Amino acid sequence: xxxxxxxxxxxxxxxxxxxxxxxxxxxxxxxxxxxxxxxxxxxxxxxxxxxxxxxxxxxxxxxxxxxxxxxxxxxxxxxxxxxxxxxxxxxxxxxxxxxxxxxxxxxxxxxxxxxxxxxxxxxxxxxxxxxxxxxxxxxxxxxxxxxxxxxxxxxxxxxxxxxxxxxxxxxxxxxxxxxxxxxxxxxxxxxxxxxxxxxxxxxxxxxxxxxxxxxxxxxxxxxxxxxxxxx
Amino acid sequence: xxxxxxxxxxxxxxxxxxxxxxxxxxxxxxxxxxxxxxxxxxxxxxxxxxxxxxxxxxxxxxxxxxxxxxxxxxxxxxxxxxxxxxxxxxxxxxxxxxxxxxxxxxxxxxxxxxxxxxxxxxxxxxxxxxxxxxxxxxxxxxxxxxxxxxxxxxxxxxxxxxxxxxxxxxxxxxxxxxxxxxxxxxxxxxxxxxxxxxxxxxxxxxxxxxxxxxxxxx
Numbered sequence: 158x159x160x161x162x163x164x165x166x167x168x169x170x171x172x173x174x175x176x177x178x179x180x181x182x183x184x185x186x187x188x189x190x191x192x193x194x195x196x197x198x199x200x201x202x203x204x205x206x207x208x209x210x211x212x213x214x215x216x217x218x219x220x221x222x223x224x225x226x227x228x229x230x231x232x233x234x235x236x237x238x239x240x241x242x243x244x245x246x247x248x249x250x251x252x253x254x255x256x257x258x259x260x261x262x263x264x265x266x267x268x269x270x271x272x273x274x275x276x277x278x279x280x281x282x283x284x285x286x287x288x289x290x291x292x293x294x295x296x297x298x299x300x301x302x303x304x305x306x307x308x309x310x311x312x313x314x315x316x317x318x319x320x321x322x323x324x325x326x327x328x329x330x331x332x333x334x335x336x337x338x339x340x341x342x343x344x345x346x347x348x349x350x351x352x353x354x355x356x357x358x359x360x361x362x363x364x365x366x367x368x369x370x371x372x373x374x375x376x377x378x379x380x381x382x383x384x385x386x387x388x
Numbered sequence: 389x390x391x392x393x394x395x396x397x398x399x400x401x402x403x404x405x406x407x408x409x410x411x412x413x414x415x416x417x418x419x420x421x422x423x424x425x426x427x428x429x430x431x432x433x434x435x436x437x438x439x440x441x442x443x444x445x446x447x448x449x450x451x452x453x454x455x456x457x458x459x460x461x462x463x464x465x466x467x468x469x470x471x472x473x474x475x476x477x478x479x480x481x482x483x484x485x486x487x488x489x490x491x492x493x494x495x496x497x498x499x500x501x502x503x504x505x506x507x508x509x510x511x512x513x514x515x516x517x518x519x520x521x522x523x524x525x526x527x528x529x530x531x532x533x534x535x536x537x538x539x540x541x542x543x544x545x546x547x548x549x550x551x552x553x554x555x556x557x558x559x560x561x562x563x564x565x566x567x568x569x570x571x572x573x574x575x576x577x578x579x580x581x582x583x584x585x586x587x588x589x590x591x592x593x594x595x596x597x598x599x600x601x602x603x604x605x606x
Contacts, residue, residue, distance in 0.1 A: 196457050200417040202481035203464065204424060210483050211490040212472060213427040220496035221423035224503055226412045267426070270506035271553065273575075288396030288539055290439060291455065303414070304406045306455045312398035315541065315594050316584055324404055334591040335580075339396065341537045342573055342597035343509055343556050371408075 230299035233264050234347060235368035237297060239361045241274075242352045252276060255347065259297060269296035269345050275338060276349040277375070282329045284322065284375035285338045285346040286314035294345035298373060305374065315339055325376045338375075348375040389533050390540060392447035393439075397541040397584070418456040425463045430502040431492045434470045437563025440535045441465035509557045511570040518600055519574060523549045526606035527576070527598065535563050538602045542594075545582050546606050550595065551575040558599055571600040 207213040237259055241248040251258040255274040259265070272294050275283040287293065288311050293301035304310055314321050318335045322328070329335055338346040350372035356364060371377035395401070413419040428434060441462045445453065453461075467473040477484055494502065519525060529544040530536070537559050551574065558569035576598045580588035 196421075196454075196460060197415065197417040199460055200421045200424075203460070203478070204420055206473065206477055206481050206483065207424060207428065207467075208493075209489075210473065210477075210487070211493055212431065212467075213424055214493040214495060214499075217427055217494050217496045217499040218420060218423040220500050221426055221503060222413070222419040224500050225419060225422065228504075230412075265506050266504040267502075267507055270509065286396075288541075289393055289537065290442070300412050302407065302410055303455065304404050307405060308395055308398075308401040308451060309404045312395040312401045313404075315396045316399065318592065319589065321404065325406055331589070332591075334593070335589065336592070337594045339539070339594055339596050341539060342559065342599065344553060344573075344575070344597050 225300055229264075229266075229295050229297075231297075231368075231370035231373065232365075233262065233299075234294070234297035234370075234373045235365040236262060236361075237264070237274075237347070238349055238368045238373065239365035241349055242364055243361050248349075251349070259347075264296040266296050268292070269294050271343050272297065272345045272347055273338075274347045274349050275336065277351045277378075279351075280332075281334050281336060282322075282375065283336045283338060283346075283348045284314060284318050285340065285348060286311060287340045288312070288315055289341060292340035292345060294347050297347055298370060302370075322376060325371075327377050348373050350375075350379050353379045389443050389535065390531060391443045392445075392450045393443045394540050396539045413456075421456055421459045421463060425459055426503060427494055427499055428463065428467065428472070430494055430499060433472060433490075433492060434466050435565045436466045436469040437535065437559070438462045438466065439559075440563055441469075443535060511555045511557060511568070513555055513570050515555045515570055515572065517552055517572040519549045519552075519572070519603060519605075521549050521551055524606045525549060525576065525598075525603040527578075527596075528602055528604055530602075532560070534560065536560050538598065539596070541583060542578060542596055542598075545578055547576040547578040547582070547596075547598075549574050550577045553597065556599070558601065560599075560601070569601075574598050574600070574603070576603070 208215055237251065241251050247258060251274050255272040259272055277283055291301055291306040293305065310321065315337050318337050319329055340346055350368065353367065356367065367379055369377060369379060372379045425438065442458045445458060445461060450458065464478055468475055468478070472490065474484055525547055527538060527542045527545050527547065530538065553573040553575060555570050556573045558571055561567045561569050576596050578594050578596065580592035580594065581590065583594060
């Protein structure tokens with residue numbers, strides 16, 4: 158790459174905050190290996206700038222990352238689901254006002270101010286997506302996995318939910334209604350999966366161990382396989 | 389904006405690259421930029437929402453970038469648009485000579501408390517609802533060049549109000565600091581056949597959360 162081209166790229170990336178990099182700038186795949194636009198370096202540079210300017214505190218960032226990694230996650234959702242399976246009165250509250258019922262566990266906060274719980278039954282299968290970006294019920298599921306935020310899932314979940322489900326290993330019979338919840342605004346959605354057969358003897362904790370992240374997004378059912386090998 | 393981000397209904401994006409388990413962040417910088425985005429937003433000093441800069445990324449770039457690379461763009465653009473940093477500072481990685489220190493950084497406790505607190509976008513205001521559950525509506529056919537939560541695939545389509553969620557801040561204006569315009573938000577059911585034609589499964593449906601301004605009687 159000649160110097161002029163690199164200078165141009167550098168200024169395009171940095172001056173515009175990397176928003177409007179002309180398409181042809183990326184015709185060369187090696188560009189990103191050569192430029193200081195490597196995301197790790199750019200983020201490091203941004204972090205020290207914002208700290209120096211008094212806009213963020215380094216230990217606040219540490220605390221937030223720790224919260225994302227350890228305070229939220231699908232184990233929270235699994236406890237909610239298990240409770241709903243064993244306690245019909247709780248389940249009723251959960252389906253009527255998800256936010257309040259989930260709040261009973263102390264789970265609330267960002268990306269989960271309004272959570273709606275939708276129930277899978279013998280006649281209805283629910284599937285959650287965010288076609289526009291990456292909305293996801295953080296307090297109960299944590300941060301979304303990469304595939305959930307990816308173009309293939311976002312684009313096809315609404316037009317071909319049965320194909321998406323098949324691709325991910327779940328066949329929904331024709332007589333079952335598939336409902337896709339495209340989280341376009343304020344509501345976040347949690348699927349209440351069906352309680353698997355043969356689990357009548359299990360207590361709440363053992364049931365929670367059976368509940369998978371995917372079953373609460375609606376891309377999987379909880380089947381015998383998961384029963385044999387709890388996730 | 390009719391951008392690449394509004395991808396619901398596209399069919400040529402390839403197979404889903406599914407993983408059963410994965411780390412919360414694949415690389416350290418991903419967590420840092422995500423935390424930075426929240427930390428600066430929680431100062432209340434940003435005048436631009438997080439999505440408009442992402443949605444302005446040209447399609448080829450948008451698809452090439454990883455998810456968190458788009459967040460770098462978003463954070464950077466929002467800081468510049470809010471006059472909290474300059475493009476020159478982004479370039480140099482250092483404060484401009486003579487620039488004042490903001491001193492608005494949240495402490496670790498305040499940052500985490502803000503994160504665990506429900507963000508207040510629901511409004512308890514006497515705003516009338518134009519629709520009620522059971523009503524048949526048509527999603528308006530609008531094509532703003534600005535941010536909207538009305539996906540292209542639903543525009544002009546007939547649906548049924550399933551639930552009234554209550555009154556919420558209207559993103560289409562609030563992301564630009566152009567007013568909250570609080571209004572009713574509804575869950576609207578669109579049959580798969582209405583959206584995608586008769587090859588769709590007859591009983592299937594897509595539910596979208598739609599602001600009052602997106603709807604007209606049908």
